[in-house]
Structures are given as C-alpha cells and as structure tokens.
Amino acid sequence: MKFVDEYRSEADARKMLQVIRRTVTRPWVIMEICGGQTHTLLRSGIDQMLPEMVTLVHGPGCPVCVTPLEMIDRAIAIAQRPGTIFTSFGDMMRVPGSKLDLLSVKARGGDVRMVYSPLDALRLAVENPSREVVFFAVGFETTAPANAMAVHEARRRGVGNFSILSSHVLVPPAMEAILSSPDNLVQGFLAAGHVCTVMGYRQYEPIAEKYRIPVVVTGFEPLDLLQGLQMVLAALEEGRHGVENQYSRSVTRDGNLPAQKVLSEVFEVCDRPWRGIGVIPMSGYRLSAAYAGFDASRRFEVEGIRTEEPAVCIAGEIMQGRKRPSACEAFGKECTPEHPLGAPMVSTEGACSAYHQYHRS
Amino acid sequence: MSDDLGGKLAAPTCPIPISDYPTILMAHGGGGRLTQMLIEKLFVSSFDNPALAELHDGAILEAGGARLAFSTDSFVIHPLFFPGGDIGSLAVHGTVNDLAMCGARPLALSSGLILEEGLPIDDLWRIVRSMEAAAKASGVPIVTGDTKVVDRGKGDGVFINVSGVGLVPPGVSISPRRARPGDVVIVSGEIAVHGVAILSVREGLKFETTLETDSAPLNGLVEALLAAAGEKVHVLRDPTRGGVATTLNEIAAQGRVGIRLDESAIPVGEEVRGACEILGLDPLYVANEGKCLVIVDPSAAGLALETIRAHPFGRAAAVIGEVTAEHSGKVFLRGRIGGLRLLDLLTGEQLPRIC
Numbered sequence: 001m002k003f004v005d006e007y008r009s010e011a012d013a014r015k016m017l018q019v020i021r022r023t024v025t026r027p028w029v030i031m032e033i034c035g036g037q038t039h040t041l042l043r044s045g046i047d048q049m050l051p052e053m054v055t056l057v058h059g060p061g062c063p064v065c066v067t068p069l070e071m072i073d074r075a076i077a078i079a080q081r082p083g084t085i086f087t088s089f090g091d092m093m094r095v096p097g098s099k100l101d102l103l104s105v106k107a108r109g110g111d112v113r114m115v116y117s118p119l120d121a122l123r124l125a126v127e128n129p130s131r132e133v134v135f136f137a138v139g140f141e142t143t144a145p146a147n148a149m150a151v152h153e154a155r156r157r158g159v160g161n162f163s164i165l166s167s168h169v170l171v172p173p174a175m176e177a178i179l180s181s182p183d184n185l186v187q188g189f190l191a192a193g194h195v196c197t198v199m200g201y202r203q204y205e206p207i208a209e210k211y212r213i214p215v216v217v218t219g220f221e222p223l224d225l226l227q228g229l230q231m232v233l234a235a236l237e238e239g240r241h242g243v244e245n246q247y248s249r250s251v252t253r254d255g256n257l258p259a260q261k262v263l264s265e266v267f268e269v270c271d272r273p274w275r276g277i278g279v280i281p282m283s284g285y286r287l288s289a290a291y292a293g294f295d296a297s298r299r300f301e302v303e304g305i306r307t308e309e310p311a312v313c314i315a316g317e318i319m320q321g322r323k324r325p326s327a328c329e330a331f332g333k334e335c336t337p338e339h340p341l342g343a344p345m346v347s348t349e350g351a352c353s354a355y356h357q358y359h360r361s
Numbered sequence: 362m363s364d365d366l367g368g369k370l371a372a373p374t375c376p377i378p379i380s381d382y383p384t385i386l387m388a389h390g391g392g393g394r395l396t397q398m399l400i401e402k403l404f405v406s407s408f409d410n411p412a413l414a415e416l417h418d419g420a421i422l423e424a425g426g427a428r429l430a431f432s433t434d435s436f437v438i439h440p441l442f443f444p445g446g447d448i449g450s451l452a453v454h455g456t457v458n459d460l461a462m463c464g465a466r467p468l469a470l471s472s473g474l475i476l477e478e479g480l481p482i483d484d485l486w487r488i489v490r491s492m493e494a495a496a497k498a499s500g501v502p503i504v505t506g507d508t509k510v511v512d513r514g515k516g517d518g519v520f521i522n523v524s525g526v527g528l529v530p531p532g533v534s535i536s537p538r539r540a541r542p543g544d545v546v547i548v549s550g551e552i553a554v555h556g557v558a559i560l561s562v563r564e565g566l567k568f569e570t571t572l573e574t575d576s577a578p579l580n581g582l583v584e585a586l587l588a589a590a591g592e593k594v595h596v597l598r599d600p601t602r603g604g605v606a607t608t609l610n611e612i613a614a615q616g617r618v619g620i621r622l623d624e625s626a627i628p629v630g631e632e633v634r635g636a637c638e639i640l641g642l643d644p645l646y647v648a649n650e651g652k653c654l655v656i657v658d659p660s661a662a663g664l665a666l667e668t669i670r671a672h673p674f675g676r677a678a679a680v681i682g683e684v685t686a687e688h689s690g691k692v693f694l695r696g697r698i699g700g701l702r703l704l705d706l707l708t709g710e711q712l713p714r715i716c
Contacts, residue, residue: 001634010625013698045700094708107384116640220500220697338394348641358702 008044016226017049027053027186030232031178031321033171034192035062035349036220042358044084044222046229057321058354061175063191064091064347065141066274066317070307072097072169075136077111078165078303079105085128087121088136089143090114095346098307118150118164118251123152125162130215134296137164142194144168144285145259148266150206151287151294156241156323163296169272171195172203173283174273178320179211186321188232190218193247204243207351212241219247245250266291275343276309276316313342332356392603393707397611415536418459418598421529431466432456433524438487441518442483443645446650447572449491450519454576455601456523457499461583462597462653464535465527470496472523474505477516488519499578501525519694519704532592539595540616542686545662549582549669551573551628552605552679557636569692572632582672586655589668593661597686599653601709605681606645608654609692610706619688620702621630623695627681644696645704656684 004011032038036059041047047056047192060066076097079086086102093102093114115121118135125133137147147164154162172193178184192205197218208215214235219230228246235241246253266290268346272284287295297303309315312330317323325331325344337356344350405413412420419432434668436452453470460467472492476485496503503523503528529535554575558619561570579599587594600608605627613620629637629644651674657665662680669675692704 001631001638004634004638008697010698042699043702044696044698045644045702046698065514103388104388107386227375357705 004221005222006122007035009048012223013226015308016157016223016230017076020054020226020233021051023237024051024053025237027055028187028201028233028236029055029321030188030190030229031057031059031186032160032190032218032225033059033061033175034195034220035065035189035216035224035347035351035354036194037061037136037190037192038350038351039354040194040220040222040225042354050229054229055322058318058351059178059189060274060277060320061140061171061195062318062319062344062347062349062351063143063176064095065167065319065343065350066169066176066277067095067138067167067343068090068273068275068307069098070305071275071308072101072164073099073307074297074302074305076100076102076105077305078134078296078300079110081132083109085113085124085131086134086136087115087133089116089138090136090308091347091349092177094340095343096340098270104266107244111274117140118147119153122150122154122159122162125159126157129161131161132301133162135162135164137168138167139168140171140195141199142192142197142262144263144267145256148262151266151291152216154263154294155291156341160198162341163294163299164287165296167265167272168267168285170269170283170285172207173280174274174277175204176285177277177280179207179213179321181203183322186212186213188236189215189227190228191215191252193217193219196247196251198253198256198259200253201243201251202247202253215243216241216244216248217251217358219250263325274319276313276319310341313344315344318344325355326354326359333343364394375398375490381599388708390602391707392607395708396603397706400420403514411419411423415642416497416611418462419465419525419527425482427483428529430460430463430527430529431524432459432463432527433522434541435522437520439561440562441488443562443574446572446576447491449488450520451576451650452497452521452523453495453501453503454500454578455619456473457501457578457580458599458650458653459528460525461578461580462535462599463527463529464583464587464594465529465586466579467499467501467525467527467580469502469504470523472503473521474506474508475520475522476508476510477518478510478513480518485519485570485639496596499580501580506638506649511646522641523531526689532586533587533594534645535594535597537596537598537612537615538617540612540618540656540683540684541658542618543659544595544684544695545659545665546609546620546622546682546684547657547662547666547669547677547695548605548628548681549579549653549655550651551630551632551633552645552649552652553629553637553647555650556604557633557644559648560640561636569715570632572636572638575649575651577674579651579653579674582669582674583589583653585672585678585682586665586668590657590661590665593658594655594665596656597653600646600649604644604646604648605654606643606692610704612654612656614690616684617686617689619690620692621685621688622682622692624697626679628677628679648710696697705712
C-alpha cells in the first residue's frame with residue numbers, strides 16, 4: 001500500500017539500524033512521547049534491535065492513560081443518568097473507574113455508544129432532541145480540533161442537548177514537568193508527529209533551548225521511528241540541542257493554523273491533573289467562557305466527584321520515564337488486560353499493554 | 362439426609378469470580394480471552410465429556426462403525442443484510458464450514474429461527490430464500506427446523522441457529538492435537554474481508570468500499586484437499602470470530618505447540634489494509650467467513666497449497682508460517698521489518714483507537 005509499505009521496508013530498516021550502530025558510542029536515554037509510537041516500537045521489535053547503549057523510556061502521550069480516575073468516575077456518573085446517551089471513542093470504554101467501566105454501565109442498561117468522531121455524537125444529539133448526548137472529549141492536541149469543531153457546530157446550530165466532558169491535555173507542559181524533575185533521566189525526545197501536525201513545533205524550541213536537549217518531531221511507522229532515533233542520537237553524540245523535524249511529510253513549523261484558530265476560540269488553557277503524575281499547571285483545555293454552556297461536568301454537576309488513585313499502580317513513574325512496565329510488581333500478576341489496575345494496561349496506546357501484548361514470552 | 366448430600370444439592374458456586382464480571386459483557390462473545398474463560402470455566406466444566414473436551418468446531422461421535430461430526434452455531438449479526446450476503450447465507454455457510462473443519466462431509470442442516478415481532482415478512486422471505494440458495498450451492502439440505510417469535514424489542518429482527526451433521530471419511534483425522542513441529546500453516550485466501558465488509562455498513566461507521574463478505578461454503582475445498590493430501594492434513598479451522606490470530610492461539614494451546622507466522626506472507630487485500638490502518642484495527646484479529654487455516658505435514662505442503670489454489674474459494678491461498686516446538690501454546694509473528702513479537706489473544710473485541 002502506497003505511503004505505508006515504504007515505511008515498513010525490512011531492507012531500509014536494516015540500513016537505518018546500521019547507521020544507528022555506527023552513530024552510538026555512549027549510553028543514552030531517549031523518550032518517545034506518544035503511546036502510538038511506543039506500540040510501533042514494541043510491535044515491530046525496534047526496541048530489541050537497537051544497540052544496548054540506547055535505552056528507550058515511554059512517555060505520557062497516551063490520552064487514555066493520563067485521564068485521571070476521577071474523570072472516568074465523572075463520565076460513569078453521567079453515563080448512568082437515565083435518558084442520557086453517553087458517547088466515547090472505543091479506547092475509553094474498558095478503562096476501569098473506581099467501581100465500574102463504561103462497558104459495564106452499558107451491560108447494566110446504560111446507553112453508552114462508541115463513536116468514531118465527535119461529529120457523530122453531535123448527529124446523535126440532533127436525531128434525539130429529547131435526550132442529552134454527552135461526548136467524552138479526551139486526548140492531546142491531536143483530537144482537540146475535531147472536538148472543538150463539534151462544540152462550535154453545536155453552538156452555531158443551536159443543539160442544546162449536546163455537551164462534552166473535556167479532559168484534554170497538552171504535550172509541552174508535560175515535557176517540562178518531566179525535564180524539570182530532579183530525578184529526570186531523559187536526554188532526548190521523540191516528539192509526537194500528529195500533535196505537531198496540528199500545533200507545529202515552535203512551542204518545543206524554547207524547551208529544547210532551556211534544557212539544552214534535542215527534540216526530533218517523529219512519525220509513527222517503523223522507519224519513521226528509526227530515522228527519528230538516528231537523528232536524536234546523532235545530535236546527542238555531537239552535543240547539539242534544538243528541534244529537528246523527521247516527520248516533514250506532515251509537520252510544518254507553524255502547524256495547522258485553521259485548526260489552531262478553532263482551538264483558541266472554543267477552549268482555554270487550564271491547570272489539569274494527570275493520572276499518576278498530579279496537577280501540571282496550564283497543561284489542559286477547558287471550554288472557554290463563550291462555550292461554557294456545553295460543559296457536561298457543569299451541566300450534570302459532577303465536578304464534585306473526587307477519587308484517589310490506587311497506590312499499587314506506578315503509572316505515573318512509567319509515564320515520566322522513570323520505570324518500565326516490567327519493573328512494576330503488579331505487572332502480569334495482579335495487573336493484566338483482564339484485570340487492569342491502571343489505564344496503561346488497558347489502552348491500545350498504553351505502555352503496560354504494549355509490554356504485555358508483545359513482550360511476554 | 363446427611364450434610365454431605367445437602368452440600369451437593371446446594372447451588373454450586375459460579376467458577377468465574379462474581380466480583381470480576383457480575384454481568385455478561387459483549388466481550389464474552391468476542392472470541393477473545395473472556396469467551397475462552399466462559400467456555401473453559403462454565404461450559405466445559407459443567408458439560409464435561411470426551412467429545413466436548415476436544416474443543417473443536419464440532420464434536421466427533423462414533424455411531425455404528427461410522428464417525429459422525431455434529432456442530433451448531435448461532436447467528437446474531439447486525440445489519441441483517443450486508444454487502445455480498447445476509448444472515449441466512451452466513452448461517453448456512455457457518456455450520457457447513459464448521460463440519461468441514463472437522464474433516465467431515467456435511468450431510469444435513471437444521472434451521473432454528475427466532476423472529477422479533479414486527480420483522481417485515483419480505484425480509485424473512487429474502488433470508489429464507491438466501492438460506493435455500495446457500496444450502497443448494499453447498500450441496501447440504503436443510504432437513505428440519507423450528508420457529509419462535511419474541512416481543513418487539515426482545516430480539517434484533519432475526520436470530521438464526523443452524524446445527525448440522527456430517528460424516529468423517531475413513532483415514533481422515535483432524536485435530537489441533539495432531540499439529541507437529543515442522544508442519545506448515547496455510548491460509549486459504551485474503552484475510553479480514555468479512556469483518557471489514559460488515560464494519561463498512563454498521564451504523565455510525567459507514568464508509569465507502571466495494572468490499573463484499575467472503576462468506577462461502579468450504580466443504581468442496583476441504584473435500585478436494587483431503588482427497589489430495591489425506592491424513593497429512595493435521596488441522597483445519599475457519600478463523601471466524603477473533604480472526605486468524607485468535608484461531609491460531611487456540612490451536613497452539615490445544616496442540617501444545619508453538620506457531621510462528623511471517624507477517625509479510627499473510628495475504629491482506631489493499632482495501633482491507635486501508636480500512637484497518639484508518640480504523641486502527643489489526644486484520645489478524647478481524648473475522649473471516651469463507652477462509653480456512655490448514656496445518657499440514659511439510660511433505661504435503663506443496664500439494665496442499667496447489668490443491669487449495671485450484672479451488673475457486675482458494676485462489677489467493679498462501680503459506681503463512683510453521684509449527685514450532687519452542688514457545689508451546691503461543692503464537693509469534695515475524696514482523697515486516699524483521700522483529701519477532703508475541704501475537705496474543707485479545708481480552709475482548711478490538712476497540713478502535715482514539716488517534
């Protein structure tokens with residue numbers, strides 16, 4: 001298939017691995033931000049093909065994983081309300097709240113539906129005017145524009161029975177939180193190509209400068225990742241820092257300006273709790289004052305729901321690159337995809353799920 | 362009455378911890394780990410007998426010197442009509458194929474219909490005609506049946522159960538336990554076609570494609586294969602729910618062997634690949650309805666592949682892997698860029714990803 005096969009060629013992968021082997025002379029720790037990249041790395045076995053001196057740690061870029069438990073409990077509280085149609089992307093359905101998950105709410109008679117687009121949720125609201133339709137808006141800058149567009153459309157068309165439960169998070173503040181931590185291990189970043197497709201990479205330039213660290217905007221196919229790793233390793237070996245762009249077929253420095261315009265109109269930046277990490281200042285989106293009427297947490301008064309994270313799950317340390325999933329005592333024992341203690345074991349982008357799915361032998 | 366007997370009369374404890382799954386979830390029917398848990402912990406332990414313990418697509422029963430294959434399957438698909446087929450043809454093909462996967466020549470089928478009040482008679486007529494056409498094409502008559510009607514809202518239009526019996530020819534012995542290290546794994550054509558065709562017409566997810574279901578009766582293909590390669594054919598299985606990955610995991614577990622696949626050898630059509638890339642689905646876990654997996658002795662692999670390819674339903678057949686002594690009970694996949702990874706069972710249905 002065009003635009004896919006050329007990025008999965010075994011011969012080219014071998015060549016790129018040779019270049020990497022020639023480049024590396026010292027040990028380095030590199031973090032890929034995005035959970036999609038984590039899965040490609042493990043799925044294609046790249047983590048096992050790299051020189052031993054290269055350590056990959058896995059970043060916080062899994063939208064499902066960083067959604068705090070209390071937000072899932074709020075979603076479940078709304079989904080259990082009679083007459084409500086609660087809509088969500090598939091990934092969120094199996095993530096356990098403190099008592100239930102959304103699939104169990106469905107099994108008990110709740111109207112929980114999986115949608116592929118927030119605009120499908122908006123369509124459901126138009127088709128069911130007597131019912132409240134709520135969309136669970138999770139994700140990074142990648143999913144935010146479509147979600148903003150759905151709210152924008154709802155207001156323009158006067159669809160009053162539509163609202164979103166927003167748990168959006170932003171990448172650059174999370175990178176800063178990792179880098180500013182005294183026990184940070186990360187020496188170079190692969191930035192998430194899809195986030196940068198929307199936002200560009202100007203935001204990363206001051207971070208790379210401040211922490212004197214290389215950041216390479218990287219795509220999602222095996223060869224993208226190999227090339228991104230080669231670029232970041234070359235920069236580290238040569239003592240360079242700054243932002244480079246491996247994913248130039250999709251990403252520009254300025255990003256998608258119309259998408260950014262909708263984002264800045266519908267959302268405003270706010271402090272946001274991250275699962276296992278805690279509150280990171282100015283790291284999330286909430287609906288701006290003009291769109292506050294579409295905020296499901298206000299409409300259904302679930303803001304008061306507060307939940308403590310379970311102590312045994314070390315998701316926070318994994319997502320900050322301090323530990324690998326296999327270092328968790330519960331991994332593969334108390335915590336499995338059937339009995340997940342934390343979201344990274346559930347989500348298709350979660351690091352624990354990737355290790356469990358591809359590495360257990 | 363002794364305390365002992367009283368204990369036996371008391372309701373037995375459900376072997377699946379109630380606290381984990383107090384209600385049935387859709388994933389219990391998805392073919393993955395939760396389905397296996399139901400089968401092993403509830404059904405096999407309750408119905409316990411040697412024919413069931415084989416856990417094949419159908420049971421083999423000795424009767425008057427002959428070996429009968431007996432199989433049943435229920436169909437609850439939505440929508441009822443989809444590109445290239447409908448619930449009627451699917452139900453007939455499903456049970457014909459389950460019998461064929463036992464190495465049997467299907468003899469006859471039953472038709473159990475559960476109809477929902479309000480179903481248009483025209484729809485039922487189309488479904489029944491389609492069942493008849495499918496039965497005729499596969500050469501297996503529907504010889505008995507039953508019909509029930511449930512209140513509106515208590516069914517999904519039509520549910521169909523089709524059971525069937527067949528005869529296993531002498532010299533044929535098909536079982537996952539016959540898989541041997543060195544055996545060759547063949548798939549009879551492009552995978553994941555049925556699942557993607559159904560997704561393309563599902564509410565909320567309609568997308569344009571020319572794909573049609575691959576639903577087809579495989580008894581003719583299997584008969585030709587067994588005539589050519591006979592007892593060298595060790596295992597047959599149709600990778601329906603849960604797809605190729607799930608089916609091979611079941612075979613590896615039951616046969617206590619490892620299976621190693623080569624990703625670049627697995628035939629996946631362009632349209633299916635495109636749809637799976639966009640939706641974030643792995644075609645190895647997507648359902649098939651007209652495909653079978655064949656595990657065959659290496660000495661007969663070439664002949665088997667040639668025979669399958671000569672059949673109209675097997676033209677795109679390919680060797681996709683081999684049975685190994687290492688990694689018993691597990692399936693490994695050599696990826697496109699050369700890495701080796703575990704191809705695990707999924708917990709439930711594949712859920713489309715966020716981004």
